[in-house]
Amino acid sequence: MTLESIRYRAGSLQILNQLLLPHQTTYEEIRSVQDAYEAIKSMKVRGAPAIAIVGCLSLAVELRAGAGGDDPVTFIRESLCHLTSARPTAVNMGRAARELMEFAENESMEKNSEQLRESVISWIEDMLERDVNDNKKIGNYGAQHILSGVPRDSVTILTHCNTGSLATAGYGTALGVVRSLHTLGRLKRVYCTETRPYNQGSRLTAYEAVAEGIPATLITDSMAALTMREMNITAVVVGADRVVANGDTANKVGTYQLAISAKHHGIPFYVAAPSTSCDLSLESGRDIIIEVRPPEELTSINGIPIAAPGIEVWNPAFDVTPHQLITGGIITELGVFLPSELQAALTGRLTAL
């Protein structure tokens, strides 16, 4: 069974409402850029690659209906700017916006409005296929790299948040590595953290694992260190919302403490991310803007209060893992690289290990 977070056919876009999972499978129509903005902001759709794809596809839907009239470039620019502001830490949307804008501006030199709309729509529609293909490469490179350290054994992986089909156009990044290991018959088990406060692990990763028969065990976030000590974890593999030039990586809050714990236990720590999640314009993780989400995500679950009324709350959605703790490597669609090799790899000066 393949889980689809995004359903698209020319002119029509639907997303699986992830707020309702795992209890309800409800697809919602996205008819406009504003619908997409709201779905991204409220986390009906989430995960860095999925955010960018849904944002851009919503633009394609509007363009197909003739949006922008005689001046599609202005409409495209304003739409992309709005979409990029929905969730600031994940770089994929901002990066897609920059590349798409450059493409649209170049096309506008020699094409009329109708032709420009058509070529921008094709550029956007290609994103779906590109993402799935990149994720499969990540899965393959990651699995081979992890297995090279344990030539004959099955492996046990610990992962965080949800980085699977629900967070991407399909297959997934860190969970894609897990999927590849499972397909190769070399996955003993994956431990997935609950991932408070939004519970991407217990609601979404667990849902994907159960649906696909991947051997998985759910743990609370506070059990991670104990699991590393007791459960013979081969590697920790997580996704990324933004990997910057020195390899520092912003990912779901809690990733940083997993990396510290992995280092203490001598367990390789990997980040799995497509190059679209990399941002070489920032030198270090200190420059990454971290999204702070509403207190209600901590103080209630499905509208039911779970915290003392009146308590103050700090709810950063992400943290930054320093590159020194990414000891296994950064798994991309180009290969697996040490943080210190990332810049050279992404600029074509270094090829896969």
Ligand SMILES: CSC[C@@H](O)[C@@H](O)C(=O)COP(=O)(O)O
């Ligand atoms: C392939 S998804 C990579 C990351 O976006 C993922 O690890 C993550 O942190 C998701 O955060 P979320 O807040 O659920 O959008």
